[in-house]
Structures are given as structure tokens and as C-alpha cells.
Amino acid sequence: MTLLGALSRRTPILGVVGEKLNPSDQPVRKKGLPSLISALSAYNSPTVLPDILKATINRRNPTRKAFLLLAVLGLTSSLWAADPIIGTWKLNVEKSKMLDEARGALKSSIKEITNIYSETDSGLIELRTKRVFVDGTSDSDLIIFPVQGGEAKSHIFQDISMFEIIFAPGEWCGVYIQDGKQILTRHKVSSVDGNTFKQKLRGADNKEPFEVLEVFDRQ
Numbered sequence: 001m002t003l004l005g006a007l008s009r010r011t012p013i014l015g016v017v018g019e020k021l022n023p024s025d026q027p028v029r030k031k032g033l034p035s036l037i038s039a040l041s042a043y044n045s046p047t048v049l050p051d052i053l054k055a056t057i058n059r060r061n062p063t064r065k066a067f068l069l070l071a072v073l074g075l076t077s078s079l080w081a082a083d084p085i086i087g088t089w090k091l092n093v094e095k096s097k098m099l100d101e102a103r104g105a106l107k108s109s110i111k112e113i114t115n116i117y118s119e120t121d122s123g124l125i126e127l128r129t130k131r132v133f134v135d136g137t138s139d140s141d142l143i144i145f146p147v148q149g150g151e152a153k154s155h156i157f158q159d160i161s162m163f164e165i166i167f168a169p170g171e172w173c174g175v176y177i178q179d180g181k182q183i184l185t186r187h188k189v190s191s192v193d194g195n196t197f198k199q200k201l202r203g204a205d206n207k208e209p210f211e212v213l214e215v216f217d218r219q
């Protein structure tokens with residue numbers, strides 16, 4: 001089953017839409033730990049470099065590399081810990097704009113969607129989704145991806161390469177590739193209070209671009 005084919009027959013796409021980053025927001029890759037520190041601080045995220053770490057970057061001493069390594073590990077582990085996306089979420093149909101409506105339909109064929117995100121002891125996030133359609137039919141899917149982001153595996157879309165990228169706790173970007181070409185992105189952002197999250201899907205169906213907005217409420 002192809003991703004776009006599933007879209008046209010109301011089968012879900014589980015992932016994250018990614019919006020384009022400004023060139024100035026993208027860190028330049030260089031060798032060495034200082035460039036990794038720069039990369040972490042380049043994104044517009046809650047990650048902030050302590051003053052003592054900034055000073056250490058510019059100081060030459062025998063323990064510099066070890067200190068930097070520990071600091072980076074501390075920053076990245078805090079970035080991945082206790083993501084706000086963990087929990088049970090239900091689609092707010094009234095606030096969402098589904099694919100059918102994006103195509104001009106007056107009403108979506110989706111009646112409800114429930115997403116359950118859980119973290120495993122092995123450092124993975126499991127996303128279990130169940131959809132119920134207005135005609136009474138339903139389907140479900142399971143997607144698994146690393147807590148720190150990386151390649152995702154889908155129970156349904158086995159012929160599509162899926163990647164989940166974390167920008168900050170509560171902000172994810174997913175990219176979907178088929179036959180070597182990007183076919184869909186999804187950008188998912190949690191609200192400040194952690195009670196809602198919005199995700200935008202952008203792609204093309206039969207070469208016709210579409211954009212879908214899904215709004216979920218925490219249960």
C-alpha cells in the first residue's frame with residue numbers, strides 16, 4: 001500500500017509534517033565537539049548553553065574535551081527526556097481541516113482519531129492510532145521510532161521510508177520518502193500548557209499539493 005494511495009482511500013498517515021527551516025536556523029557542520037555545541041544552540045529551542053560551558057569552549061586545558069562531552073550528553077539527554085507528546089490524544093474534528101476538506105468536500109470522512117504515545121524501556125516511542133470513519137468502519141496502525149529521533153517503522157506503510165526528527169521536547173518533524181522522493185512531511189507542535197498539539201501535513205496527491213491541519217486534545 002502506498003502512502004498517497006492510502007490518503008485517497010481515507011487510510012491514515014502517521015507521522016509529522018515538517019516546515020522549512022530558515023537557512024540561518026540551520027547549523028553548519030564542522031568537526032569537533034565545539035561545533036556540536038554550536039549546532040545545539042543554533043536551533044530556536046529551549047536548549048540554552050550555561051555560561052560556564054561557553055567559557056570552557058574558548059579555554060585551552062587538558063580536561064576541555066571531557067568536560068564538553070559530558071556537557072553535550074547532559075544537554076541532549078534533557079532534550080529527549082519526558083517529551084510532552086507522551087499520553088493519549090483525541091482529534092478535535094471541529095478545529096481540524098482534514099484531507100477531504102482540503103480537496104473541497106463539505107465534511108470530513110473522519111469521525112474520530114485516537115493517538116496513544118508511550119515510551120518503552122528500550123528507548124523507543126510507540127504511536128498507536130485508531131481511526132473511526134463516519135460510515136462506521138475503522139482501522140489502526142502502529143509506528144515505532146527512537147526517543148531521540150531517527151528512522152521510524154510503520155505496521156502499514158512498509159514500502160515507505162519514514163524518519164522522525166525531534167527539534168525540542170514537544171516539537172517533531174517527520175519526513176516520508178518513496179522511490180527516492182519526498183512525498184509527505186508532518187510538523188507536530190505541542191502547546192505550552194501541554195493540553196493540545198497541532199500537526200500540519202504537506203504533500204502532493206497525484207501531483208496536486210495539499211495541506212492538512214489536525215488538532216488533538218489531551219485525554
